[in-house]
Structure formats: structure tokens, C-alpha cells
Amino acid sequence: xxxxxxxxxxxxxxxxxxxxxxxxxxxxxxxxxxxxxxxxxxxxxxxxxxxxxxxxxxxxxxxxxxxxxxxxxxxxxxxxxxxxxxxxxxxxxxxxxxxxxxxxxxxxxxxxxxxxxxxxxxxxxxxxxxxxxxxxxxxxxxxxxxxxxxxxxxxxxxxxxxxxxxxxxxxxxxxxxxxxxxxxxxxxxxxxxxxxxxxxxxxxxxxxxxxxxxxxxxxxxxxxxxxxxxxxxxxxxxxxxxxxxxxxxxxxxxxxxxxxxxxxxxxxxxxxxxxxxxxxxxxxxxxxxxxxxxxxxxxxxxxxxxxxxxxxxx
Amino acid sequence: xxxxxxxxxxxxxxxxxxxxxxxxxxxxxxxxxxxxxxxxxxxxxxxxxxxxxxxxxxxxxxxxxxxxxxxxxxxxxxxxxxxxxxxxxxxxxxxxxxxxxxxxxxxxxxxxxxxxxxxxxxxxxxxxxxxxxxxxxxxxxxxxxxxxxxxxxxxxxxxxxxxxxxxxxxxxxxxxxxxxxxxxxxxxxxxxxxxxxxxxxxxxxxxxxxxxxxxxxxxxxxxxxxxxxxxxxxxxxxxxxxxxxxxxxxxxxxxxxxxxxxxxxxxxxxxxxxxxxxxxxxxxxxxxxxxxxxxxxxxxxxxxxxxxxxxxxxxxxx
Numbered sequence: 001x002x003x004x005x006x007x008x009x010x011x012x013x014x015x016x017x018x019x020x021x022x023x024x025x026x027x028x029x030x031x032x033x034x035x036x037x038x039x040x041x042x043x044x045x046x047x048x049x050x051x052x053x054x055x056x057x058x059x060x061x062x063x064x065x066x067x068x069x070x071x072x073x074x075x076x077x078x079x080x081x082x083x084x085x086x087x088x089x090x091x092x093x094x095x096x097x098x099x100x101x102x103x104x105x106x107x108x109x110x111x112x113x114x115x116x117x118x119x120x121x122x123x124x125x126x127x128x129x130x131x132x133x134x135x136x137x138x139x140x141x142x143x144x145x146x147x148x149x150x151x152x153x154x155x156x157x158x159x160x161x162x163x164x165x166x167x168x169x170x171x172x173x174x175x176x177x178x179x180x181x182x183x184x185x186x187x188x189x190x191x192x193x194x195x196x197x198x199x200x201x202x203x204x205x206x207x208x209x210x211x212x213x214x215x216x217x218x219x220x221x222x223x224x225x226x227x228x229x230x231x232x233x234x235x236x237x238x239x240x241x242x243x244x245x246x247x248x249x250x251x252x253x254x255x256x257x258x259x260x261x262x263x264x265x266x267x268x269x270x271x272x273x274x275x276x277x278x279x280x281x282x283x284x285x286x287x288x289x290x291x292x293x294x295x296x297x298x299x300x301x302x303x304x305x306x307x308x309x310x311x312x313x314x
Numbered sequence: 315x316x317x318x319x320x321x322x323x324x325x326x327x328x329x330x331x332x333x334x335x336x337x338x339x340x341x342x343x344x345x346x347x348x349x350x351x352x353x354x355x356x357x358x359x360x361x362x363x364x365x366x367x368x369x370x371x372x373x374x375x376x377x378x379x380x381x382x383x384x385x386x387x388x389x390x391x392x393x394x395x396x397x398x399x400x401x402x403x404x405x406x407x408x409x410x411x412x413x414x415x416x417x418x419x420x421x422x423x424x425x426x427x428x429x430x431x432x433x434x435x436x437x438x439x440x441x442x443x444x445x446x447x448x449x450x451x452x453x454x455x456x457x458x459x460x461x462x463x464x465x466x467x468x469x470x471x472x473x474x475x476x477x478x479x480x481x482x483x484x485x486x487x488x489x490x491x492x493x494x495x496x497x498x499x500x501x502x503x504x505x506x507x508x509x510x511x512x513x514x515x516x517x518x519x520x521x522x523x524x525x526x527x528x529x530x531x532x533x534x535x536x537x538x539x540x541x542x543x544x545x546x547x548x549x550x551x552x553x554x555x556x557x558x559x560x561x562x563x564x565x566x567x568x569x570x571x572x573x574x575x576x577x578x579x580x581x582x583x584x585x586x587x588x589x590x591x592x593x594x595x596x597x598x599x600x601x602x603x604x605x606x607x608x609x610x611x612x613x614x615x616x617x618x619x620x621x622x623x624x625x626x627x628x629x630x631x632x
Contacts, residue, residue, distance in 0.1 A: 095506030
């Protein structure tokens with residue numbers, strides 16, 4: 001379906017982002033007719049979408065719609081109930097250094113007097129638990145080979161060359177998020193915005209091609225949220241890293257997005273912002289009347305659909 | 315040259331008669347006594363082990379788990395005493411079994427205060443039961459509860475050394491993954507780090523550390539060696555390895571001085587160790603406050619309080 005004939009004028013005409021290049025970029029994630037369940041009941045089903053290299057994708061939807069579940073699928077933590085999911089051309093595999101992940105929950109609190117640098121450094125070296133192996137090998141032979149490879153990768157960074165690689169990767173990641181001056185600052189003393197930048201560096205330090213950010217804007221004020229989106233957008237463009245960002249409010253993001261994945265009502269809709277964020281599209285998705293309004297500055301307000309959409313933030 | 319006033323001279327004289335220690339010659343005497351040397355050897359190993367373990371206890375917020383394991387160890391030791399076995403083996407088996415149980419409870423088992431507390435009460439009850447069966451001398455019980463390092467046996471020193479070396483080797487190998495999974499458990503899981511295994515490993519090493527530390531300060535004072543040294547270190551540094559070093563030094567200082575002071579005084583050694591550690595903690599906690607009060611007003615209002623800013627190095631080649 002298309003939103004070209006929506007009541008909202010074409011968003012692209014109002015300066016909203018369009019895909020940066022015309023040449024087809026390599027596909028990183030492809031899902032077809034994907035379904036997933038959580039504790040025995042279906043979360044969403046029949047989802048088909050693809051994510052290409054260097055795309056900035058927002059994952060939007062009410063609480064409990066299954067946004068984090070999508071990330072857990074991509075990370076290989078949960079398995080799909082039906083359909084196929086390919087990540088980097090293969091089955092989703094846990095511990096893939098090509099995927100950077102910033103979860104919603106963190107163990108850091110005020111008492112964590114550990115400098116930020118350590119978190120980023122350890123994130124770089126702790127990728128040794130899952131050595132690269134063909135994913136379809138099974139049985140004892142695989143386990144033995146895997147154990148051997150783990151043992152091999154278990155040389156801690158004590159040699160000068162390993163230490164140097166670790167230090168360089170850490171420095172690069174901190175610089176990429178503009179947090180060099182925060183390297184020695186204790187995690188417990190950081191503000192929400194500073195912490196999110198450090199978590200971003202922690203995810204980036206393995207040079208991922210796919211970045212999964214789970215509600216990074218949740219505890220930030222509007223200005224900090226816009227700053228973080230700006231930073232992520234810069235990284236998406238400069239590193240050509242495909243990024244999925246879970247958010248409640250699409251407005252800070254909308255100018256940067258290539259694609260929106262909208263999860264609601266057990267269904268997953270995907271397309272460009274101008275396709276998805278239309279009255280017709282969302283009305284059909286929710287199954288109840290929904291209206292997409294736009295204020296003078298181009299901010300979107302989605303009205304209606306309360307029955308299917310318990311979240312007042314959107 | 316000015317002559318001190320007579321009252322001051324009298325005060326010095328009084329202090330001198332009270333202060334009857336002749337430290338160099340007393341030290342020589344102490345080191346010629348076998349039981350003191352044994353106490354020093356065991357105390358040193360225990361201080362190093364508990365100093366290292368305590369860093370992870372504080373980082374993982376597992377002080378309640380360490381408290382619980384100490385109490386579980388009590389019933390283990392009581393059972394061992396009842397059957398005439400070395401209490402260390404009772405301690406070790408009971409604490410290790412409960413550490414395994416706690417880690418099987420779930421990935422965040424160490425935060426499960428309610429479950430741990432429930433099991434803890436039952437285990438203490440069991441310990442009481444074993445004690446009521448025991449008709450022997452009460453000093454055994456006393457030394458389990460409050461520790462008695464001066465009475466340590468040669469065999470006990472050997473067991474402590476073996477346990478200490480094993481615990482330190484395991485922690486040296488797994489230190490980085492343990493720190494990372496404590497700092498960011500969600501990402502650790504996404505990286506497919508064996509978080510359950512790491513949690514178990516941590517509790518097992520904690521159980522072993524507690525089993526040896528009980529000899530020094532007993533189950534009731536276990537906090538002083540498994541929590542406070544790192545609590546002090548966390549106040550002083552933000553770098554994990556420095557923190558571990560400070561934590562070990564604090565534990566070593568308290569144990570060494572504690573045993574030394576106990577040579578002169580009748581009060582139990584564990585009292586001195588706990589007091590020294592507590593004193594350091596109080597100093598470290600209050601020092602910033604005192605410093606702020608002593609500093610001139612201008613500095614207090616914020617002028618010149620910019621922290622050390624590391625100069626960024628030139629960009630690395632990509």
C-alpha cells in the first residue's frame with residue numbers, strides 16, 4: 001500500500017530525508033513472513049522487511065508491541081516462530097561483532113566509580129566467546145572445534161600488539177562519539193546524555209555494520225535527544241552502518257530517517273516515513289481510525305487509535 | 315633551647331610508661347614464635363584473596379550474598395565440628411553448594427535479597443541445631459563466629475595457601491570478563507558471554523575466599539574483609555586494577571597491624587582488624603568533607619575546580 005494520496009502532504013517535499021544514494025546497497029537484514037512469540041503468545045507476525053547497509057531506521061510502536069523482541073531476534077537470542085530471517089546472509093548468530101547493541105537497561109548507577117574508558121575497552125576484548133564458525137555445523141565435532149577456537153581466542157590482550165589494537169579501537173570509538181574528554185570520567189558521575197554516548201562507543205568499538213539502539217532517547221530531554229539523533233545520523237552516514245533505533249516519539253528522528261518500522265497491534269509495517277506515517281496507513285495498521293496531523297514546524301502528532309495504542313506519548 | 319613546661323614533661327613520662335612496647339625487639343620475639351609466623355602467613359594470603367574478591371563483590375553489588383555465604387558457612391563449620399572434621403571443609407562444602415544454588419536461581423540471583431534471606435535464616439537454624447548436638451568446648455564455636463587467627467594450625471595454613479592460589483589464578487584469568495559482565499550484563503549476554511557461568515564462578519570464588527577468611531575474622535565479621543576494602547578502594551580510584559591493589563593493601567595493612575597489636579593486648583585479633591579497616595573507611599569517607607571545610611571559601615565556590623583533562627592523542631590510522 002502507499003500513502004501518496006494521504007491527507008498529509010508528501011513528507012519528502014518538506015525536507016524529510018530520502019535515501020542518500022540511488023545505487024542499491026548490500027542487504028544486511030532480510031525478513032520474510034516473520035513471526036515471533038513471547039512466553040507462549042504471539043507478539044507479532046507476518047513481518048517482511050529488509051535493511052540495507054547505511055540505512056537509518058526507526059522502530060516505533062507502543063510499549064509491549066515487540067520492538068525489543070525484534071532486536072532479540074536479530075541478536076540471535078530468541079528464535080522466530082515462523083518465517084525466515086537472514087542477518088548478514090546467514091541465520092542470526094549471537095556474539096556477532098558486526099552487530100553493535102545498546103540495550104535499554106544498564107547496570108551502571110551512581111555508585112559505579114569506574115572510568116568510561118574501561119567499559120569501552122572491555123567491550124572490545126570480550127568478543128572472544130563466539131569464534132567465527134560456519135553456523136550450520138552441528139554435533140560434537142562442532143563443539144570441539146568451537147572449544148578449540150575459543151581457547152585460541154582466549155589469549156588476553158597482554159602482548160603489545162594486542163594492547164595497541166585495543167587502545168586504538170577504544171580511542172577511535174570514543175572519538176567517533178565525541179567523548180574523548182569523557183574517557184577518564186567515572187560512569188557513575190555521568191549525565192544521561194554522556195552515558196548514552198559512552199554506550200554508543202561501547203557498541204561501536206567492534207566496528208559493527210549493524211547498530212541496534214534500544215530506546216537511547218528515553219531518559220534525555222528534548223535538546224539532548226536531538227543532539228544524540230544528530231550524532232547517530234552522522235555515524236550512520238560516515239561509517240555506513242545500518243542503524244535501528246527504537247523510539248517512542250518519531251519527531252526527533254524524522255528528518256534523518258531512511259525507513260520506519262512500525263510495530264503495533266501484532267503487525268509490522270515498514271516503509272519510508274512518508275509512506276508509513278499517513279492517516280490511511282496507520283488506520284489500516286491499527287484497525288481503528290487514526291489521524292496523522294502535522295504542526296507548523298513539521299512535527300507529527302498521531303491522534304486516535306487509543307484502543308489499540310495505550311501509549312499516550314505517541 | 316626552650317624547656318617544655320613541667321605538665322607536658324609529666325604527660326610524656328606518663329605516655330612512656332603506658333607505651334611499653336619495644337617494637338624492634340618485640341618483632342624479633344614475635345617472629346621467633348611459630349604460631350605468630352603461621353598467623354602472619356595465613357593472614358597475608360587471606361588478605362590478598364579477600365582484597366581481590368571484595369572488588370568484585372562491591373562492583374556486582376553482591377555484599378548481601380557475601381554476608382549470606384558467611385552465615386551458611388557457619389552451619390557448615392558447625393556440622394564439621396560435630397563430626398570431628400576440620401571446620402574448613404564444612405565451610406567450603408556448604409558455601410560452595412549454596413553459591414551454586416544461588417547462581418542457578420537466575421542471572422540476577424545475587425540481587426535476590428528475599429530468596430537469599432529466606433535460605434540464610436534456615437541455614438543459621440541448621441547451624442544452631444548442629445551446635446546444640448555438639449557437647450564440646452565452646453571455643454570452637456567462638457572461633458567460627460569471630461575468628462581466631464592466632465590459634466591457626468599448620469595444616470590450616472597449608473589449606474589456606476592452596477585455596478588462595480587457586481582462587482587468585484581463577485580470578486586473574488576471568489577478571490576482565492567478570493568486570494565487563496558486572497558493568498553491562500545485557501551487552502555481555504548479547505555478546506554471548508557465558509553470564510550464568512561467570513556469575514557462578516564469581517560466587518564460587520567468593521565462597522572459597524569466605525571459607526578461608528572465616529579463620530581470621532569469623533562469619534559475623536566477614537564483611538570487614540569481603541566488602542569494606544573494596545568500598546574504600548572505590549572511593550579512591552576509578553581504575554579497576556588500581557582499585558584491586560588498594561583493596562589488597564588495605565586488607566593486608568589491617569591484618570598485619572591487627573595481628574601485631576593483638577600480640578600486646580588481650581582483646582581478640584579480629585576486633586583490631588575490623589577496627590583498623592573501619593577507621594580507614596571512616597577517614598576515606600570523611601576526608602573529602604573535611605577537605606572541603608578546610609579549603610578557602612574562594613575554592614569552595616568553584617573557582618579552579620576543573621578536573622584533569624587528558625589531552626586527546628592524535629587520531630589513530632583507520
